[in-house]
Structure formats: C-alpha cells, structure tokens
Amino acid sequence: MxxxxxxxxxxxxxxxxxxxxxxxxxxxxxxxxxxxxSQRRAETVAAEINGSSRRKKAxxxxxxxxxxxxxEGMVAEARARFGPISILINNAGIAQIKNFLDxxxxxxxxxxxVHVKGTFLCSQAVLPDMLAAGWGRIxxxxxxxxxxxxxxxxxxxAAKAAIIGFTRSLALEVARSGITVNAVxxxxxxxxxxxxxxxxxxxxxxxxxxxxxxxxxVQFFLRRIPMRQLGRPIDIAYAHLYLASDEAAYVTxxxxxxxxxxVM
Numbered sequence: 001m002x003x004x005x006x007x008x009x010x011x012x013x014x015x016x017x018x019x020x021x022x023x024x025x026x027x028x029x030x031x032x033x034x035x036x037x038s039q040r041r042a043e044t045v046a047a048e049i050n051g052s053s054r055r056k057k058a059x060x061x062x063x064x065x066x067x068x069x070x071x072e073g074m075v076a077e078a079r080a081r082f083g084p085i086s087i088l089i090n091n092a093g094i095a096q097i098k099n100f101l102d103x104x105x106x107x108x109x110x111x112x113x114v115h116v117k118g119t120f121l122c123s124q125a126v127l128p129d130m131l132a133a134g135w136g137r138i139x140x141x142x143x144x145x146x147x148x149x150x151x152x153x154x155x156x157x158a159a160k161a162a163i164i165g166f167t168r169s170l171a172l173e174v175a176r177s178g179i180t181v182n183a184v185x186x187x188x189x190x191x192x193x194x195x196x197x198x199x200x201x202x203x204x205x206x207x208x209x210x211x212x213x214x215x216x217x218v219q220f221f222l223r224r225i226p227m228r229q230l231g232r233p234i235d236i237a238y239a240h241l242y243l244a245s246d247e248a249a250y251v252t253x254x255x256x257x258x259x260x261x262x263v264m
Contacts, residue, residue, distance in 0.1 A: 187259025
C-alpha cells in the first residue's frame with residue numbers, strides 16, 4: 001500500500017473531489033482525517049470508509065478553514081487521534097458564477113478567505129509536524145481558472161491563481177526539508193452542472209441560474225475540451241495520490257492539471 005503508515009488530512013472531504021481522495025487514500029493504507037465544514041457530511045464519509053472494521057481508518061472533524069481557531073482545533077484533534085500529520089490536501093472550496101460588477105465585497109472576501117487564507121492556515125498548522133519528521137506532502141487545489149481565467153468568476157479565478165503562487169513559493173522554502181508542495185488544477189469535473197445550479201455540497205452560487213442556462217455553460221466548456229468529456233472526481237484523486245507518494249519525491253513546486261486537454 002503506497003500510503004501505509006501515513007496520516008492524511010483532507011479538507012472539504014465531505015463531498016466531491018475531497019471525498020474521492022479520502023476514499024482512495026484509505027484504500028492505499030493512510031489513516032484519513034475527513035475534514036469538512038459540515039459535520040454530517042464528514043461523518044458520513046468517515047463511516048463509509050470505516051465500514052464494519054474495528055480499526056478506524058478515518059475520523060470526521062468539522063472545521064471552517066477560514067477560521068484560525070477551527071484549523072488549530074482540527075489539527076489538534078487529528079494529532080490526538082492519529083498522530084502527526086504527514087499529508088495535507090488543501091481541498092476545501094466554494095464556487096460562484098456571477099458577473100464581475102455584481103460581486104459584493106463580502107463575496108469577494110469570502111472567496112479569498114476560504115481558498116487562500118484556508119490554504120495558508122492549514123499549511124502553517126501542519127508544517128511543524130512535517131519538519132520534525134523530515135517528510136511531508138502539501139497538495140493544494142488550484143483550477144484551470146487560476147491558469148487562464150474565466151468569465152463570471154473573477155474572484156474564484158483570482159483565488160486559484162493566488163494558490164498557484166503560494167504553492168511555488170512554499171515549495172522553494174521547504175525544498176531541503178524532505179517536504180514537497182504541489183498543486184492540482186482540475187479542469188471541468190462531472191459535478192459541474194450541480195455547482196453551476198448551486199446544488200453541489202459546499203458551493204455557493206448566484207441565485208436565479210436556470211437548468212437550461214447551466215446546461216449551456218456545460219456545453220460551452222465541453223466544446224473546448226479536446227477529449228469532449230468531463231473529468232471524474234477519481235481522476236483528481238489519483239493525481240493527489242501520485243503527488244502524495246514516494247514516487248513523486250522529486251516533484252515540487254509544480255501544477256498538475258488533469259483537464260482533458262482544456263489547458264495545454
């Protein structure tokens with residue numbers, strides 16, 4: 001098992017990409033901290049992973065990654081239950097489709113708080129464990145939007161671009177410490193229709209977007225994907241697995257983008 005003996009903290013693991021990653025990491029031998037802003041979602045995923053086994057492979061922790069006290073409590077509980085954290089997947093995020101002139105300052109700030117501040121707080125909280133061990137993996141969730149922008153999501157694209165810059169800078173700082181820092185920048189994933197309509201767990205989307213409009217958005221992007229298909233959450237989970245493994249020991253400061261050729 002590629003992650004046997006490792007402790008992986010995955011934020012936003014109550015649904016979508018985070019859930020798929022939590023399940024895959026548990027299969028690969030890691031003890032998984034399923035962190036989510038929804039205690040119910042986190043507990044559901046942890047219960048699915050544990051099944052009937054007496055030995056717990058996963059625990060559920062509720063946290064808002066934009067709040068320092070929540071992050072500190074989350075990491076403290078993870079350490080108490082499983083020990084020092086070896087792998088951090090900064091996956092928690094929100095989405096919103098909205099014209100730039102209609103974005104309220106509070107919406108702009110919340111987008112930056114969840115994605116950028118959350119990535120900063122979680123990374124800072126687990127780094128001492130990794131430095132002490134001389135081994136660690138920090139994997140941040142960016143997006144193709146952070147690489148090339150996108151209409152009606154200037155705040156989301158700005159946050160994801162900031163995560164790419166953060167990833168490369170932190171990778172340089174800890175490169176001699178046995179710790180790698182990388183980002184995964186997903187393309188269009190097959191839960192995009194739910195996200196556009198505001199039905200996806202953990203997302204916030206501008207109201208009044210109809211299903212026909214959402215479907216047109218999906219079709220617009222599909223025409224730009226050379227493979228003519230959306231990705232699956234498991235495709236991103238496997239990218240996380242590679243970057244978390246010993247096989248990626250010489251990979252740091254990089255952005256891996258599973259996107260079907262959308263961004264070349």
